[in-house]
Amino acid sequence: MEAITRSTGRLPAAFLTPGSSSFVDFLSEHQPEMLPGNRQLPPVQGVVQAPHGTTIVASTFPGGVVLAGDRRATMGNVIAQRDIEKVFPADEHSAVGIAGTAGLAVEMVKLFQLELEHFEKVEGAALSLEGKANRLSTMIRSNLGMAMQGLAVVPLFVGYDVDRERGRIFSYDVTGGRSEEHGYAATGSGSTFARGSMKKLYRDDLTEEQATTLVVQALYDAADDDSATGGPDVARRIYPIVTIITDDGFRRLTEEQISDVARAVLERRMEEPDGPRAALL
DSSP: OOOOOSSSSSOOHHHHSOOOSOHHHHHHHHOGGGSGGGOOOOOOSSSOOOOEEOOEEEEEETTEEEEEEOOOEEETTEEEESSOOOEEEEETTEEEEOOEEHHHHHHHHHHHHHHHHHHHHHHSSOOOHHHHHHHHHHHHHTTHHHHTTTOOBOOEEEEEETTTTEEEEEEEOTTOOEEEESSEEEESTTHHHHHHHHHHHOOTTOOHHHHHHHHHHHHHHHHHHOTTSOOOBTTTTBOOEEEEEETTEEEEOOHHHHHHHHHHHHHHHHHOTTOOOGGGO
8 A cells, every 4th residue: 555645754554543453454454456366367277377485494402493485486387486485484584485376475575574564663573473373274264266267376484482481383275274293394396395304304403514414315316206396406506595594583594514515415316326324414
């Protein structure tokens, strides 16, 4: 909604009327057509062909959680983009990894970021991690109409729960159904292979460095069996995006740091082409 300031220099009454602390609720009431799920699509035959993001993985460790995503976006059998970013900070202590229709997913993440920021400004306190997960669930549910036309968004939400003092992972389905995952999780086209990889290598006592290696290894294993998932591309210097969230907040590992981890994983795989032993970590 645009502010009309040319004549009076004041904001419209909608901006000054007390109401919900939810920015999504505000848009729903005053300009619902701006919400992604309320847009009208032209009639189409079959499934809409649009770039899709694929595999996202996460793992907890004592003191925090790691969230990572590959860099490939596909459109049918075509690689639409090789270096797309699928992992974003939601706020200081949480992050979202997107799988599904890339354009809608990125827009939903931006709206989610604004939702959390708006709530904190209005209420004077940050929303709890559980509350953030519920808000994202509502936003996904509002996109159900788009999902039924092939434009689904299925994110993975993680964060550091300052009240419980530990990292937590939440997964979703296209209807907005929310599940808390314990230890590790994956979503997207390569999730089956990534989850199988993490199932063999995950432990409750992983260090931050070991958890980072775990998620990169899982993405490599997913890329080995799923053509829609992009593995570490040493030639183009395209590596997975890896983020870590602890009590100190959100941080993204540098390209140099991820390069070192990815190269170590590749070297181990060359030594053990049939897969790493449990002793890898």
